[in-house]
Amino acid sequence: MAAPRSITRILKSLPNPCSHHHHRRRRASLLPAVVLDKRYSSNQQSRQPPHPHPPSKRPPPPPPPPPPHLLLAAADARPKLSEHHKITFDEKKTLVPWEEGKTSHFQHVWMRDHCQCSECFHPETKQRVLDTFSIPKNIQPDMVEAEEKGMKIKWKNDGHESLYPWEWLHLHSYNPRLERYISPQFKFWGSEIAEGPPEVGYDAVMESDSGVGEWTRKIHKYGFCYVNGVPATPGATKEVVERIAHIKHTHYGGLWDFTSDLSRKDTAYTTLALGVHTDTTYFSDPAGLQLFHLLSHTDGSGGQSILVDGFRAAKILREENPAAYRVLSNVRIPSHSSGNHDSSIQPYAPFPVFNHHPVNGELIFVRWNNDDRATMDRWDDPADVERFYEATRAWNDVLKRRESEYWEQLVPGRPLILDNWRVLHGRAAFDGKRRLCGAYISRDDFMSRFVLSNSKREDVLKAL
Ligand SMILES: [Fe+2]
Ligand SMILES: [Zn+2]
Numbered sequence: 001m002a003a004p005r006s007i008t009r010i011l012k013s014l015p016n017p018c019s020h021h022h023h024r025r026r027r028a029s030l031l032p033a034v035v036l037d038k039r040y041s042s043n044q045q046s047r048q049p050p051h052p053h054p055p056s057k058r059p060p061p062p063p064p065p066p067p068p069h070l071l072l073a074a075a076d077a078r079p080k081l082s083e084h085h086k087i088t089f090d091e092k093k094t095l096v097p098w099e100e101g102k103t104s105h106f107q108h109v110w111m112r113d114h115c116q117c118s119e120c121f122h123p124e125t126k127q128r129v130l131d132t133f134s135i136p137k138n139i140q141p142d143m144v145e146a147e148e149k150g151m152k153i154k155w156k157n158d159g160h161e162s163l164y165p166w167e168w169l170h171l172h173s174y175n176p177r178l179e180r181y182i183s184p185q186f187k188f189w190g191s192e193i194a195e196g197p198p199e200v201g202y203d204a205v206m207e208s209d210s211g212v213g214e215w216t217r218k219i220h221k222y223g224f225c226y227v228n229g230v231p232a233t234p235g236a237t238k239e240v241v242e243r244i245a246h247i248k249h250t251h252y253g254g255l256w257d258f259t260s261d262l263s264r265k266d267t268a269y270t271t272l273a274l275g276v277h278t279d280t281t282y283f284s285d286p287a288g289l290q291l292f293h294l295l296s297h298t299d300g301s302g303g304q305s306i307l308v309d310g311f312r313a314a315k316i317l318r319e320e321n322p323a324a325y326r327v328l329s330n331v332r333i334p335s336h337s338s339g340n341h342d343s344s345i346q347p348y349a350p351f352p353v354f355n356h357h358p359v360n361g362e363l364i365f366v367r368w369n370n371d372d373r374a375t376m377d378r379w380d381d382p383a384d385v386e387r388f389y390e391a392t393r394a395w396n397d398v399l400k401r402r403e404s405e406y407w408e409q410l411v412p413g414r415p416l417i418l419d420n421w422r423v424l425h426g427r428a429a430f431d432g433k434r435r436l437c438g439a440y441i442s443r444d445d446f447m448s449r450f451v452l453s454n455s456k457r458e459d460v461l462k463a464l
Contacts, residue, residue: 006233018045023275031315079166079170080098081098081099081146081166082097082098083099085097089108091138091140094141098170102178104177104334106173106175108141109137112135115130116162116165117163119160126461136157138153139155139156141153141155149163149166150166151166171462184312185220185221187192188309188311190403190404191402191406191407194406197406198219198222198225200215201229202229202240213453215244216244217454219446220419223310224307224423226414226416227240227417228413228454230293230414232295232296232412233295237437237438237439238439241255241441244445244446245288245442245446245448247440248440249286250341251343253339254439255439256439257295260433267371271429272429273426273427273429274426275304276399276424276425276426277372277426278421280337280440281335281351281368282336282372283345285347287363287440287441287442288420288444289418290442291416291417291422291438291439291441292410292416292438293410293412293414293436294412294435296433297430297432300432300433301430302428302430302431302432302433303409303428305409305410305425305426305427306407306427307405307418307424308425308426309406309423313395317395317398321391327390328352328392328395329356331352331384332349333347333350333351333352333373334375334376335351335367335369335373336374346374352367366421366424370396421443
């Protein structure tokens with residue numbers, strides 16, 4: 001391998017908002033840019049390896065405490081190159097020394113593949129245009145230069161010039177990663193949330209994107225939020241929910257609007273009490289958000305809603321009964337929706353109750369509806385049957401503790417929206433006639449709106 005050679009003069013005038021080396025620049029906005037954690041590999045083995053249903057005889061150890069959450073702070077907007085070390089390259093990679101004392105290693109094939117110019121990366125569609133497979137195997141720079149805007153590389157094979165903005169390089173440095181994690185944005189809650197549940201105003205949500213930003217931020221943080229002052233009609237409800245995203249159509253339709261008449265063959269359409277559950281456990285991709293709006297309740301009473309913070313409950317179970325947590329993280333539960341004659345919906349594979357990020361092991365979503373559980377008839381070890389029932393009993397006990405339960409009566413004009421990947425819902429039995437409408441939004445559509453209503457689009461794009 002050729003000895004590294006120095007190739008640049010580092011410009012002293014690189015953008016640097018502060019002359020003090022130790023002072024780290026704060027982003028101008030109050031909030032850090034919302035950037036999703038898109039890690040796709042890890043030095044460690046996946047902490048939640050794929051697991052068949054039922055569990056193997058030697059279940060893996062319980063997942064570690066959750067690492068920092070899926071939101072990352074973007075790297076410094078104006079990263080600063082070292083003034084004392086120079087950019088160098090050898091036949092495999094370019095080394096970029098930062099003032100903070102770390103040096104990024106960028107392999108040439110990766111750099112060429114990520115050229116940011118408009119010939120290689122479409123400026124409007126934000127898609128790659130470059131034919132990755134036309135890059136010569138032994139691609140080499142002819143010249144690397146630090147410029148004010150970024151690092152310029154002139155490539156040896158065809159003279160193509162690439163310019164990588166400093167901020168982009170710092171943000172996407174992979175060896176090492178330089179991002180800083182921000183602390184979890186979740187606020188766990190129990191019954192005490194009744195004293196001050198998260199809410200936003202109808203006008204704010206309808207009139208401005210910043211109103212939607214506040215709304216999606218609260219939904220993300222607490223797992224639910226009310227909107228106050230919405231006209232108690234299906235039309236107004238549809239308009240308000242569509243401020244987040246288009247409605248996810250299912251076998252129940254788009255915006256559902258029902259009375260307790262069992263028109264759909266599901267317990268939800270009766271007057272019976274419903275234990276806490278998440279919806280659509282029988283989908284491969286369960287609904288991300290669910291909105292409920294009580295339009296009227298006449299000639300009767302009851303029907304209070306109950307919410308339980310599933311992430312908080314999972315944390316409690318893991319601390320009190322790691323064995324139960326492990327079982328519910330590993331046993332895959334088949335589920336279905338087959339009450340209507342024209343559908344029998346099942347996910348492509350059964351899923352456990354606790355679903356974790358495949359790389360970082362963090363709890364991503366809770367999938368729990370005991371009523372929709374299909375027959376579990378595939379066990380390697382009959383002892384797993386008892387372990388499973390013990391685990392679900394322990395889980396059910398945590399969910400049903402008084403301090404887990406947040407009860408509230410829905411009222412017309414105040415729809416409730418909840419994060420169906422986190423918060424479980426149910427209701428008390430009622431009598432009389434209730435008319436309720438609501439809708440689902442997919443998780444991906446919600447996260448897109450959440451990210452874009454709380455960050456500048458350019459910051460989101462930079463992190464792609
Ligand atoms: Fe439900
Ligand atoms: Zn290019």
